[in-house]
Amino acid sequence: MGTQAVVAVACLLAAIALPAVLRRPLAAVALAGIVALALIRPPVTPGWPDAEWRLASCDVGQGDATVVRAGPKQAVVIDTGPEPRLLTRCLDQLGVATVPLLILTHLHADHAGGVAALSSRGVAMVVTSSVRTPAAADRSIAAALPGVPRVFADGGEAWALREATVTIVTAPQAPVEIAVSDGESSAENNASLLIRVLVGGISLIVAGDAEQQTQASHAGLGEAVDADVLLVPHHGSSRHAAAFFDAVSPAVALISVGARNDYGHPAASTVRDVAGTGARVIRTDEHGSITVAPAPGGLVVTPQR
Numbered sequence: 001m002g003t004q005a006v007v008a009v010a011c012l013l014a015a016i017a018l019p020a021v022l023r024r025p026l027a028a029v030a031l032a033g034i035v036a037l038a039l040i041r042p043p044v045t046p047g048w049p050d051a052e053w054r055l056a057s058c059d060v061g062q063g064d065a066t067v068v069r070a071g072p073k074q075a076v077v078i079d080t081g082p083e084p085r086l087l088t089r090c091l092d093q094l095g096v097a098t099v100p101l102l103i104l105t106h107l108h109a110d111h112a113g114g115v116a117a118l119s120s121r122g123v124a125m126v127v128t129s130s131v132r133t134p135a136a137a138d139r140s141i142a143a144a145l146p147g148v149p150r151v152f153a154d155g156g157e158a159w160a161l162r163e164a165t166v167t168i169v170t171a172p173q174a175p176v177e178i179a180v181s182d183g184e185s186s187a188e189n190n191a192s193l194l195i196r197v198l199v200g201g202i203s204l205i206v207a208g209d210a211e212q213q214t215q216a217s218h219a220g221l222g223e224a225v226d227a228d229v230l231l232v233p234h235h236g237s238s239r240h241a242a243a244f245f246d247a248v249s250p251a252v253a254l255i256s257v258g259a260r261n262d263y264g265h266p267a268a269s270t271v272r273d274v275a276g277t278g279a280r281v282i283r284t285d286e287h288g289s290i291t292v293a294p295a296p297g298g299l300v301v302t303p304q305r
Helices: 003-022 025-040 084-094 135-144 176-180 186-190 212-219 242-248 268-275
Strands: 055-057 066-071 074-078 098-103 126-128 150-152 158-160 164-170 194-199 202-206 229-231 252-255 280-283 290-295 298-303
Touching: 066 084, 066 164, 066 194, 066 202, 074 084, 074 194, 098 164, 186 212, 212 242, 242 268, 252 268, 252 290, 268 280, 280 298
Parallel strands: 074 098, 098 126, 126 150, 202 229, 229 252, 252 280
Antiparallel strands: 055 066, 055 290, 066 074, 158 164, 164 194, 194 202, 290 298
8 A cells, every 4th residue: 555545544544533532531631642753753764765775874964973874773964964953863764873983074064963863873983183173062962972982093003894995095284273173174174184994895985064175185186086986075066176086086975965055065066066976966965864875786775855
């Protein structure tokens, strides 16, 4: 029976039973409670996520949150989006109970603001760069995840998990003057960690909010940045280097971006240059959360909508 038929039958049965329920106050209260729980439970889109998913780009609005399967009910989380509620919903839908590794590419709010969503998911380690600004975001990590070990990556670190391998390819340095800043700057964007993931035979590159200068530097890394999937840096900002997209040469390019955002992301020029590599470009603002799974001879991309 299709979803629409199920809904129609349920509505018919509810209409038949409602008069009897309303004559019994306790039954009416119980029914109201059940309905309330159903409404606050995160909706599940039929067929999503793909049961074979290996990586996901969560729809967290104007921000990034990438989830990589590490084992049954386990995942690596790379960035958390701007606030906990949206990340919580995505992790629940993906069935993620524990997070052996959390990596924050940098500490801007749209990448680290949702860290509290992981406070009850058994985070075993937090990895960030040595750039600890904005200072308020740096403090929020310790507040949300007290006692969790933190690694300040220099580049070259790697973690082999049950189903995934995660490598910090580079950890660009930032100017000394931002060390006392509590704002959000392009210097911090360009100090984003460059991360390579291998999971289920799928390779992924994540570069945070790296802008044109840093992307151009990444392009010179050759095979280290060649990958099947690219999370397009900085939500598709116009500040990009087409040479980086060419170096990655992805089959799939994911753009994590908020609908009708105030920044004009993604820029038409960026979408054009990414698509020019031959990649299939898919966006969270248009398709919701997105999973990628392996398939013979290619990849299966499954959007929520």
